[in-house]
Amino acid sequence: MSAEPTSPPVEGVGQFARAAFSNVSFVAGFVITALIALMALVSFVWTPHDVINLTVANRMQPISAQHWFGTDHFGRDILSLIMMGARNSIAVALVAVGIGMGIGVPLGCWAAARGGWIDEALMRFNDVVFAFPALLSAIMITAIFGPGAVNAIVAIGIFNIPVFARVARAGAMALWPREYVLAARASGKSATLITIQHILPNIASILLVQGTIQFALGILAEAGLSYLGLGAQPPMTSWGRMLFDAQTRMMVAPHLAIFPGLAIVITVLGLNLLGDGLRDLLDPRLRRQR
């Protein structure tokens, strides 16, 4: 029998929770991710300081009791900016993952279910997309449609499509010959119904794991684009945007570059840990190896 690509059911919520909380990666990743997400949510209703109206007189203040992370070149509080930036960084990466999953997963499942030339065409399409260095193409896309968060989302999202298509296809292909899928076919169920009832729930965990990876990559990609000045545009801010603003001032005010950079590192680290933890929890074959 081929190796089990799917996860077994978790034995009840309680047991899952117990397993989860004994997994260091998962706990650390979950806590970090939750804190960052919380920070982003809080920023909708409250930030320590106003960052919409500029008080240039306050510019580039060092770390103080009033401004924990100092202020930027427009006198805005950096902690507040990081909270606001979390919103955009997360939103861009999340929506990009959504685009990738929303289009890639159905494509991958479809190719696996139909096989033949549809499958072949999809794989060739993937080849073409993968042949473009993603960042280069993202730069081209933002250059055409103008820099901005929305275009960054599209640019990053497009490159998530083949990733999810590939993962979904591989997972689905491994499931189609399985006996329970054959049994479902013997029960006269259509390919669509089988995909919904049997394939998707069983590839959900690998998609979830891939999702956290792409989420982390999305945050890095957004940061890269914004760093080149092609991502979020003022007055909107994002962590990459903050680094873009900080790069020329790093000599005089290193805190401008250090805190947003750390925010990126911690978030990506948290997501990667979460992904690793989820994989350990959901995929027994890999769990054995660790």
Add this chain to the structure above:
Amino acid sequence: MTLFLTKRIAIGVLTLLVASIVVFSIMEILPGDPARIMLGMNAAPEALATLREQMGLNVPLVERYANWIAGMAVGDFGNSYTYRSPVIELIAERAIVSLPLAVISLVLSTVIAIPVGIFAAARRGRLGDTVSMGTAQIGVAIPNFWFALLLIYVFAVWLRLVPAGGFPGWAGGIWPGVKALILPSIALALPQAAILARVTRSAMLEVLGEDYIRTARAKGMPRRYVLWRHALRNAMIPVLTILGLQFAFLLAGTIIIENVFYLPGLGRLVFQAITQRDLIVVEGVVMLLVASVVLVNILVDIAYAMVDPRLRARA
């Protein structure tokens, strides 16, 4: 083997063809008049018209595409709008920076990552594993351009060990050139090395769980021998896959890193060309990068076949 190669090359050519159509049509959507950019804000309209004529911007779209493809097939990528020199010359001038940068980074990341990955796999669960994989986990999370900024300030500005950026060219000897590429290569290589080390480790662990490892051990071969002689080669397959993918990442990474270190490489060229609407340069460089990714993928496939006799047979 020939059948396999023929098929791979055919797919590669198809990919390139589709990519060329995509690139060309994207570039044609770009707003901005190259002639206006060249002549500046106060340029006279007659001068603009004359220049447009000279640059061949008045020819129909399909004809321009055909000319472009036909030209590229014989190595003629056209003339840059802004530099007014052949694109192929620009590419050649820039490639002598980007190529060494990519190669040094690739070598650096491989040389660091694979031993670390093997080391961690061999010491699974022990301190060495935890420390190296913890470091790798952080390495994966660090944006390379931020890392580059930190490197510049530590090594170039504080310690003054290496230049902060710029490229002296190869004319002054190998060493000054290599010296200028050290920091950029490290900035590019380390995050990649972190990923590669993780992949190597898990590939090794996967292989070490295989039955034939037990067979080899049952033969009386010591653990270390089995690790290097039996496990490594089998673990190379996923590692090669990632290496192939990383090449594309490296190429993309050079765009940011070359901007941070103001290296006159292909990445800077294409970034500048996009902002200056030097379409023909963008098209040429992108096609070249795509072609190199396709080529590397074919090489990876050949490497697969060299590593794995099963693929050789299928080939």
Add this chain to the structure above:
Amino acid sequence: MSLLEIEKLRLSIGNFEVLRGVDLHIDQGEVLGLVGESGSGKSMTALTLMRLLPELARTSGRVTFDGIDILNAPEAAMNKLRGDDIGMVFQEPMTALNPVKTIGEQVAEGIRWHTGANRKDAENRARTMLDRVGLPEAKFPLSRYPHELSGGQRQRVVIAIACALQPKLLVADEPTTALDVVLQAQILDLLRDLVDERKMGLLLISHDLAVVADMADRVTIMRHGEVMDTGETARILTEKKHPYTRQLAEASMHVPARTPRFVPPPLSPPDKGEGDADAATGSGSSVPGGKLIGKSSASTSPSPSWGGARGGGAPSQRDAAQSSRNAQTGPLLVLEHVTRDYAGRRRSFFSKPEPFRAVRGVSFALHEGQSMALVGRSGCGKSTLARMILALDRPSSGSIRFAGEELTTKSEAELRPSRRNMQVVFQDPYGSFNPRHKVERLVAEPLHLLELQPSRNEKRQMVAQALAEVGLSTADMDKYPHEFSGGQRQRLSIARALITRPKLIVADEPVSALDVSIRAQVLDLFADLNQRLGVAYLFITHDLMVARAITDQVMVMHEGEIVERGDTAAVLDGPQSEAGRMLVAASPDLDRALARRRAAASI
């Protein structure tokens, strides 16, 4: 002083106690059979004496091999011992060889390591050894890679590696479980010869009493990490003093009590040229000893392969016409000239790929209530055939009619009525359920086929009834499949198959993954359902014991063709075809093995 002495061996992995005080010993040149069901700790015992246990394992007790204290020996000493003095053969030949190294390298490697021989000498010795295990240089040069060999050939390479340095003890952990019966017999013969020839001790680990009875001088029976019974083979297995030994032995020879339910339809007058289908599906009582089908005619003539026996090969068209006329009363399932080709590998870019023909012109018929076995070696095409019958795959040519309806040309929607009457039970009790669904939903899945969708309550009732029929309780409805044991899962499979009240169940190796005692229970269930509900079976199996246990008729398949069919007992007792004879001869049989052993002892 024995060659190997194990005393009070305890082994735990994590918090789980795998071995709880195992004692056993092997003398020079002796064959010890270590028998037990899955989880009994027999493989772990072998790995302990090789010291190849997982990292978390903790051991206590004593293992002495040739005077060396294995549990406390330094790793370097173990490396000297492994491969040199103790050789080991594993269960899975497909994965036991390194895919990127040639077989020559893999055999010579150990020789060079242990003897310090140069490459050339080591390769010469490897060549001799491979020749000895039946892989002569001419056909199998050292430069072959494992993927170029079949499973049986790979197992020979593994044996060559294990025996290359004339070890004093050979450990064989289920060496033939992954192979079909014919290969199993060959490999066992090879092992027996090598052990005799080189005076090696052999620790043969197996779940199959018949295999052990055939091979071992002494047996040790384990269960849950403890030794249940041990002693001289013939005595232990004949006397069956220990209750567990008795249980195992009886389960291995179990035959469910059943009477053939199927009564063959009355024969039509011969001059009417009655359908061959009818004839073929006869109980065979009128044709003693089954029918031998001419192999040559089968491969060359398009006539049904079973047509040669009687009636002189009726044209298939008339056959088909007859079948449709007799839709109501005729056979349940009729196959005519069914062939399935798979696209083969392209040899070069320009040549067309040569198709691989998995099934070649198979024709047969099955009647309501009939229980039919389809036996054959692995790769003979029986599973492909089953998939086509289930309309999960379409034949390249030929026709399949179920209850008078042609299946091969129908769309998925049109197939629904047929599907309702035809269900399936698969081999793997773990892979045949979506692990994320509850039993109620799993068992109810085929209800999807009903024209009138039952209400939720009705559904529950139907599921409860199906569960009751297979001996499970209504309370099981809300459990997940992983909460059941392998045997129970197979019952769930059967319940799922039964819920639409099908006329035919196709069962693809339904018991081969189960331990013997559980296997017996599941076979009983199959037999019982056949008796009570009158459902027809097509049983696909490589195990003749299973065929004998619950089928009325048997068909022998070989290289895509059906080469023999007839009453089960008749065919299995006196096979006429070459393929049938080989299968029967190779099938391990506890009674026969014991008889042989007693005969040998009495001489």
Add this chain to the structure above:
Amino acid sequence: MKIIVPVLTAAAIALASGTAFAQRADVVIGVVLEPPHLDPTAGAAAAIDEIVYANLFEGLTKIGPTGEVLPALAESWEVSEDGLTYTFKLHEGVKFHDGAEFSSADVKFSLDRARAKDSTNAQKGLFAAIESVEATDPTTVTVKLSRPQGSFLYNMGWGDAVIVSEASAAGNMETPVGTGPFKFDNWAKGSSVVLVKNPDYWGEPAALERAEFRIVPDAAAAIPALLSGNVHAFPNMPAGDALSQIQSDPRFEVVIGSTEGETLLSINNGREPFDKLEVRQAIAHALNREEIIAGNGSGLGTPIGSHFSPANAAYIDLTDTYPYDPEKAKQLLADAGFADGISATLKLPPPPYAREGGQVIASQLRQVGIELEIIPVEWADWLSQVFTEKDYDFTVISHTEPNDIDIYSRPDYYFDYHNDEFNAVIAELDATSDEEKRNELYGQAQRILAEDVPVGFLFQLPKIGVWDAKLEGMWENAPIQSTDLTEVRWAE
């Protein structure tokens, strides 16, 4: 094996040359933009002039460090009474870098080429008044104008008016050939342009042997390059906020001079409601120049109240015409019928003064009820959308051409601004060559603009010159886009 020898030799020479010279004679100058090519007569890019002007190419006249007109290839000149005939006396013994003799024929060729119908000279307007050019004798050139032009001698000092040789003109983009004290050596695209001393120079020879112009695109790269000693001088340093640190470092000389770059909040006067004076006045009152300067990326700049450089003799300080007064701004908007505020777009080109200053401006205008949506645009898009198609409400841009107040009189200019009174002043100015009269007219023009506020006048872009403290002779101001190295030398 043979191939390696020259490489090693080259390396050895390079090593030797690094230490052999007691007196340093090479300099690395950082420039922000890479020139698209090196022919100043065929492109507007300031990056070309920054490298080649006065160093490689020379014109009849030359603009000095304070904006004065100096003789160059023309050693002297005479102007006729009616201001229509200019007679230039040329230097003798001048040679082009390719060895060709320089003569009046080259002047005639260069000026005729620049004003020809198919010319790609970006500043054809400079030559618009020329009626004919005569090479009277090898060292005399007579230029006849169709109308008097006060700025003619100044115009002849522009980089676009340099003299080239007919033989080498076509190749000037890649391998420029001029008459200057430096000649072209090498251009590594994307990296640097190298000039070396011209040993046959007709005038005072340069002190430097070699000058490398290295392309350092932004502050992030410029600061470490300067601090690590890779680049010796930035005539125009994109220093940003790091300037204070460099200023406190004794290794470096920091000179903050002025440029001709009037930085404006350009307003599309052709669009409602910005055609209304009250609205523009409200905008002017809403702008706090000090804050904008503090937030413009470098924190430097001189506030201006009209379109004129404070360094110029004709400059008048008009910054108090509409002082910062948000309340008054709101009142004016309410009076104009926009009590509920105005929504508009602000397109920002890439330079930091625009991208960063723009954010401060948006924040200030928001406080008086003008909500600006910021749209960042690349140069290419700015040129086509804003400058050519006038598709914009507001933009921030620095006009770096010298003495360009006349742009407000151009009918098709992107401000879409029309003022007959102003146009009359400019027309008179064009016909006046008397210095005093000209300055008075300039004053009038400045006042009209200050009152009518066709655009928001922000500040004069600073020229932040940073160089090694041991380097002498760098220009402090930038009356013209150039990096004149003729007087530059290392101290000691």
